[in-house]
Amino acid sequence: MSKKKIIILIIAILLAGVSLYIYKEYNRKNKDLGKVTADMEIQSSDLIKKFETDEAAANKIFLTKKDFVVAVTGRVKEVVKDEKGYYTIVLGDTAAFSTVRCLMDSMHRQEVSRVKQGDKLTIHGAITGFNKDDLLGSDVILNRCAIPKQLSNL
Amino acid sequence: MKKLILYPSIILLSFSLVHAQDKFYTKTAKVFFKCTKPSSPEKIEGTNKSITCVLDTKTGNIQFAVLMKGFEFDRALMQEHFNENYVESDKFPKADFKGQIINNTDINYTKDGNYTAKVKGTLQIHGEAKNVETTGMLVIKNGKPGINASFQVQLSDYKISIPSLVSDKISNTVDIVIEGNLDPLK
Numbered sequence: 001m002s003k004k005k006i007i008i009l010i011i012a013i014l015l016a017g018v019s020l021y022i023y024k025e026y027n028r029k030n031k032d033l034g035k036v037t038a039d040m041e042i043q044s045s046d047l048i049k050k051f052e053t054d055e056a057a058a059n060k061i062f063l064t065k066k067d068f069v070v071a072v073t074g075r076v077k078e079v080v081k082d083e084k085g086y087y088t089i090v091l092g093d094t095a096a097f098s099t100v101r102c103l104m105d106s107m108h109r110q111e112v113s114r115v116k117q118g119d120k121l122t123i124h125g126a127i128t129g130f131n132k133d134d135l136l137g138s139d140v141i142l143n144r145c146a147i148p149k150q151l152s153n154l
Numbered sequence: 155m156k157k158l159i160l161y162p163s164i165i166l167l168s169f170s171l172v173h174a175q176d177k178f179y180t181k182t183a184k185v186f187f188k189c190t191k192p193s194s195p196e197k198i199e200g201t202n203k204s205i206t207c208v209l210d211t212k213t214g215n216i217q218f219a220v221l222m223k224g225f226e227f228d229r230a231l232m233q234e235h236f237n238e239n240y241v242e243s244d245k246f247p248k249a250d251f252k253g254q255i256i257n258n259t260d261i262n263y264t265k266d267g268n269y270t271a272k273v274k275g276t277l278q279i280h281g282e283a284k285n286v287e288t289t290g291m292l293v294i295k296n297g298k299p300g301i302n303a304s305f306q307v308q309l310s311d312y313k314i315s316i317p318s319l320v321s322d323k324i325s326n327t328v329d330i331v332i333e334g335n336l337d338p339l340k
Contacts, residue, residue: 028230063223064244066234082182083335086203101181103204103224129221129247131206136179136339141204141221 033069033124034108034146041122044074044091044100051130051140052098062127072100072142073122079115087112089123089145097137102145111147124148175263175338176212178299183207183334185220189309194323200225200236207334209299214258216273216301218332220249240314241280249279255292266294273303279312290332302333 001009042050047070051058062068074091077099081087087109092099102123104112115121125142132138181204188199203226206219222243227233237243253275255261261269271292276283290303309316309326316324 026229026231029228030226030230030233059244059247063247080182082203084184084203086182088182088204101204126223128204128223131181131219131221133206133219135177135208136181136206139181141224143204143224143226 030144033144034148036069038069038071038124041071044072047072047100047140048098055130069124070127071122071124076115076117076119076121100140103143104145108146177210177339178336179208179339180334180336181206186331187328189325189328191323191325198324200227209336211263214255216253216255218251222247222249246281251275251277261292263294268293280314282312284311300335304331
């Protein structure tokens with residue numbers, strides 16, 4: 001092949017590569033958190049304490065890094081199913097007012113059917129923030145939650 | 155002796171029953187928004203399924219708390235842009251609404267039915283607070299209120315700017331729908 005043809009071929013391959021990257025990046029969906037390794041493992045009581053002690057500092061740790069995944073371990077206080085069929089697993093001590101609310105990813109709905117009150121569970125999720133509320137009880141909220149298979153003792 | 159304990163207990167108990175159904179709440183109310191311009195090739199919309207709402211049926215006082223990072227989008231890139239460039243959720247992680255049902259006396263919370271609720275209050279997004287007024291629906295079913303309201307906000311009112319590059323996709327006028335079923339606060 002002539003030098004000119006090789007250069008054209010290389011440029012064509014590069015353009016194809018860049019186009020594919022742009023296409024994939026544009027259409028990228030949120031990762032399935034059931035399959036990723038968590039960035040941090042933490043007990044639900046410690047997570048609540050971090051936010052209750054210093055919300056701004058906790059926000060910096062958990063909310064500012066892109067796609068930061070936590071593996072939160074705790075006892076199931078309640079399993080909530082809302083009017084649209086979305087599940088929330090509420091982790092917390094029976095005595096405590098504050099909880100960790102884990103909004104389950106709609107793709108992981110079937111796992112929730114095996115979860116009962118009192119179960120000790122590790123859940124992967126993305127923290128969306130802290131709702132401080134003296135009337136209703138403060139909550140750390142997570143979404144896109146999944147129960148990772150290898151850590152599930154269900 | 156028994157009467158001394160019994161009668162005050164009955165009075166106290168009846169007080170607690172009367173006041174038992176004053177406040178209702180939910181932690182799973184939903185907000186859906188869209189700001190898609192007709193010329194846009196794709197839908198610009200997001201949903202948040204973990205809105206907290208408290209309603210005081212005696213006063214008509216109603217409040218919502220929203221965590222901005224709770225908004226979910228079809229495309230991860232849209233979610234990132236929403237958080238990083240538009241609502242700047244690192245700086246302003248929360249939005250809230252604090253208001254009043256101004257025709258609260260028209261609503262019979264103990265009688266099942268559909269009631270129009272005129273709501274007026276302050277909406278805070280992106281660090282900016284604005285007075286808003288809208289009409290919504292309050293559906294009482296089995297003694298519990300369900301809320302449903304649609305209204306519009308202007309992004310510019312909340313200092314959220316749309317870059318000219320995407321001005322053919324994203325509208326300054328955002329349609330918002332909020333809905334939820336409330337349970338009694340014990």
